[in-house]
Amino acid sequence: MEKEDAGVILELRDITKSYDNVSVLKGITLSVREGDFVTLLGSSGCGKTTILRIIAGLTEPDGGQVLLEGRDMCGSPPEKRNVNTVFQSYALFPHMTVFQNVAYALKIRGVDKREIERRVMDSLAMVQMEGSAKKTPAMLSGGQRQRIAIARSLINRPKVLLLDEPLGALDLQLRRQMQYELKKLQKNLGTTFIYVTHDQEEAINMSDRIVLLRDGRIEQQGTPNEIYDRPRTSYAAQFVGSANVLHGDAVRIEDGRVLLRSMNGTMLARTDALPLREGDALTLAVRGENIGIGREPKEGTCVRGVVEGNTFAGGMLRIPVRLEDGTEVVITRQGIHFDFAAGETVYLDWPPEAAVLVDREAKP
Amino acid sequence: MKKRRFSFPALYLALVTLITYLPIAVVVIFSFNEAKLPVAWKGFSLRWYETLLRDTALMEALRNSILLGLASCAFAAVIGTLGAIGMARVHFKSKGMMEYLSTLPIMLPEIILGMVFMAFFSLLRLPFGWPTLIIAHTSFCIPYVYLMVKARLVGIDKSIEEAARDLGASPARAFFDITLPLILPAVASGCILSFAMSFDDVVISIFVTGATLSTLPIKVYTQMRTGVTPEINALCTILLTAVIAAMLLSSALRRRGGHRE
Amino acid sequence: MSGNAAVPALPGAGKRGGRDRRWLCVVPLYVFTLLFVLGPALYMVAISFAKNTAGTGFRWAFTLDNFAKMRDGVYVNCFRESFRLALSTTALNVLIGYPYGYFMGRLGARWKRIMMFLIMVPFLTSSLIRLYGWLILLQAKGVLNKLLLALGVIDEPLKILYSYPAVLIGMVYALLPFMILAVYTSVEKMDWTLVEAARDLGATRAKAFATITLRLTLPGLMSGVILTFVPSMGLFFIADLLGGNKIVLVGSLIQDQMTRGANQPFAAALALVLALMTTLMLWLYRKVTHTSELEGMLL
Numbered sequence: 001m002e003k004e005d006a007g008v009i010l011e012l013r014d015i016t017k018s019y020d021n022v023s024v025l026k027g028i029t030l031s032v033r034e035g036d037f038v039t040l041l042g043s044s045g046c047g048k049t050t051i052l053r054i055i056a057g058l059t060e061p062d063g064g065q066v067l068l069e070g071r072d073m074c075g076s077p078p079e080k081r082n083v084n085t086v087f088q089s090y091a092l093f094p095h096m097t098v099f100q101n102v103a104y105a106l107k108i109r110g111v112d113k114r115e116i117e118r119r120v121m122d123s124l125a126m127v128q129m130e131g132s133a134k135k136t137p138a139m140l141s142g143g144q145r146q147r148i149a150i151a152r153s154l155i156n157r158p159k160v161l162l163l164d165e166p167l168g169a170l171d172l173q174l175r176r177q178m179q180y181e182l183k184k185l186q187k188n189l190g191t192t193f194i195y196v197t198h199d200q201e202e203a204i205n206m207s208d209r210i211v212l213l214r215d216g217r218i219e220q221q222g223t224p225n226e227i228y229d230r231p232r233t234s235y236a237a238q239f240v241g242s243a244n245v246l247h248g249d250a251v252r253i254e255d256g257r258v259l260l261r262s263m264n265g266t267m268l269a270r271t272d273a274l275p276l277r278e279g280d281a282l283t284l285a286v287r288g289e290n291i292g293i294g295r296e297p298k299e300g301t302c303v304r305g306v307v308e309g310n311t312f313a314g315g316m317l318r319i320p321v322r323l324e325d326g327t328e329v330v331i332t333r334q335g336i337h338f339d340f341a342a343g344e345t346v347y348l349d350w351p352p353e354a355a356v357l358v359d360r361e362a363k364p
Numbered sequence: 365m366k367k368r369r370f371s372f373p374a375l376y377l378a379l380v381t382l383i384t385y386l387p388i389a390v391v392v393i394f395s396f397n398e399a400k401l402p403v404a405w406k407g408f409s410l411r412w413y414e415t416l417l418r419d420t421a422l423m424e425a426l427r428n429s430i431l432l433g434l435a436s437c438a439f440a441a442v443i444g445t446l447g448a449i450g451m452a453r454v455h456f457k458s459k460g461m462m463e464y465l466s467t468l469p470i471m472l473p474e475i476i477l478g479m480v481f482m483a484f485f486s487l488l489r490l491p492f493g494w495p496t497l498i499i500a501h502t503s504f505c506i507p508y509v510y511l512m513v514k515a516r517l518v519g520i521d522k523s524i525e526e527a528a529r530d531l532g533a534s535p536a537r538a539f540f541d542i543t544l545p546l547i548l549p550a551v552a553s554g555c556i557l558s559f560a561m562s563f564d565d566v567v568i569s570i571f572v573t574g575a576t577l578s579t580l581p582i583k584v585y586t587q588m589r590t591g592v593t594p595e596i597n598a599l600c601t602i603l604l605t606a607v608i609a610a611m612l613l614s615s616a617l618r619r620r621g622g623h624r625e
Numbered sequence: 626m627s628g629n630a631a632v633p634a635l636p637g638a639g640k641r642g643g644r645d646r647r648w649l650c651v652v653p654l655y656v657f658t659l660l661f662v663l664g665p666a667l668y669m670v671a672i673s674f675a676k677n678t679a680g681t682g683f684r685w686a687f688t689l690d691n692f693a694k695m696r697d698g699v700y701v702n703c704f705r706e707s708f709r710l711a712l713s714t715t716a717l718n719v720l721i722g723y724p725y726g727y728f729m730g731r732l733g734a735r736w737k738r739i740m741m742f743l744i745m746v747p748f749l750t751s752s753l754i755r756l757y758g759w760l761i762l763l764q765a766k767g768v769l770n771k772l773l774l775a776l777g778v779i780d781e782p783l784k785i786l787y788s789y790p791a792v793l794i795g796m797v798y799a800l801l802p803f804m805i806l807a808v809y810t811s812v813e814k815m816d817w818t819l820v821e822a823a824r825d826l827g828a829t830r831a832k833a834f835a836t837i838t839l840r841l842t843l844p845g846l847m848s849g850v851i852l853t854f855v856p857s858m859g860l861f862f863i864a865d866l867l868g869g870n871k872i873v874l875v876g877s878l879i880q881d882q883m884t885r886g887a888n889q890p891f892a893a894a895l896a897l898v899l900a901l902m903t904t905l906m907l908w909l910y911r912k913v914t915h916t917s918e919l920e921g922m923l924l
Binding site: 056057058077078079083084085087088089091092093094095104105108109152153156 | 521523524526527528529530531532533534535537541542545546
């Protein structure tokens, strides 16, 4: 929002691609503003890597256009595009030293030797790898290779840097650290990053914008907050922030909230100015941390279920509750203290602002 | 620790290896024998090495074998390497069949190859001699290079070459900077193996060599049927030394090209 | 930066523009293979059905005479002999080579390299000269007899040379490296935790070997069998040199028909039968192991 005036650097128009008659991309239209950190988020097979390869020029789309700074890139080979890629496997040249790897792009362009030396060392300093210039990739750890791959792809000062799950092979702790460093690097350089990941946490932590992909189509795009707070579909709600999805019929609509009824009980949701009518079948998404739990029903706007147990993971307690219609709702709490026993009947409720209506377009 | 040294496996390996080297050792030892017949030791002498160097027919055969080995190995290196690179990229329907056909020469007994080439070259009215020898040898050298390079190419991460393109290299540049250096050890191994096979071949050569040209194995074979002089022993000793040197070189190359992701 | 901003966005334009002409690389291989592998192969099949004429020539006529001729006792016997020799060679190679390859595969990295070197040196040295070594060893007044006489094991020299055992020794010796390398390659690839798992589940050492190790190294063993069996059908010069002319193998027969006998059609028919037998073995190997490449063929 603060970058509203920044220009569009990259535009995809109705990109389609199939492999062996299987459609991988079904019309991707997307514009990326200069300096943004954009994440293509989705599960494996959603087409996110293919999009990256098409932007890089490593794969030709079947249809559609790729515009870089307004110029159509179609048919232009990867070496002619001012876009660089950090590959998932790092793709460091095993027969070259770290220095030679990073210097490669400059050498091709015939840059003067001393200039190469200076820029490579600057680049290595940028990723804190000055000491490893003479090593070969085989001598480096995963995290170090990662840094070299980034230094190598940034040496040409590309307009856009493409990163294909660059942190996928690293362990959790190193990943967190690298997330932070990458984000800082991107802010300092002001380079546009297009980042592919299947990890929603990574996407939320790093991105200015998230493009959620599903099955070769864009499911939703927006800032992390937008997608987190106002998922438009149940898929988006579940993928980003693992929300609970519940169904019900609209009973009453007033003051920007709607009352829904289902066999589990009654529920409230905010309407977000959607055109609703009483009797509509609706779907709402609500996150586990916003769900209240009690032994007594609350003012008639709650659903009833049975506690199934609880598990502790990642600093959070997850409490699955089975509703009357068989739906499982997962409630999350900080810490490990929980007063309810498995098998106990409980009543769940949430403030209407915490529940968002989804799948409005998809409903017939 | 000490006890393990006398384990059965070690003993077995040592014994079989020893037997393997027995005939070679005998040949080498008798190359320094004064006597003409390899039956009794008559004292140390280098006379057979001198005779060998003066034996123009044998030296010529040696020279021919080296030239033949180099030529067929060079042709095989080009055709086999290019073939492996191309085959990795194409998806023709004929690919499987062509792969089978092109490796057939090392799958079939040599005798068939020799016989078939002899008949075919007479059909084409090719003059028997260098052309026929080189074609025949190239045919069984190609599979070694092809299979070696193919195996190496499979082991190379595809995105490595893409990364070079991405960093600004043209397809040709990426090939020469990245792919070629990475497959070079495989090409070299294939070449060494090809050369060894070509240099050692009797069966196929006998059929296609013609009347005037002789390779070393053919010469040795004829001598062995009529009567061997210890010159052959001397030659063997020299060749053995060359093989050991080549092996050391090849393992050095291999270790240099051995880095994997 | 690309200068072709005006290029319209045709779907798949880049692909059809054919940037990657790398497929052209296969052209030399295709040309050579078609001309000098497929061509001769088809020619061989063709002349195996032709009619032999007096002298060196033959006449094009479709006849099965050349194949019918093979039913003659002499030739049947020759095939049987070749088969027997090839089978014995292969069996001995399995017996000697399997343990060798297996033990070698269990050595440490350093010793593996050393053993590899020791195997490759004779393998790459002229096979004829190694054969010559056996000739020296085995002859009546040779080293072996002298040694045995001196040790008092025998009273008079053994006549090993120019006999069946001598040929067998030569064949086994010439082909052993193929077997060892094939077995070694598959032993090297083995996941030894599987054997540990089998032992853990109660298998005895022998049982674990039979059910796990042997099963997993089978491709290597099979490959070794092919790599020794197939050439042993055709290595006529070993039988020739160590067996005198007592043992006539299919290989010698083909060579004889091709040169002295001057009967190209019959030689082609013999070669065709041999080739078909080989192809059958390769096909069986593929069926059993589900791989197309022979294990350990290339070091």
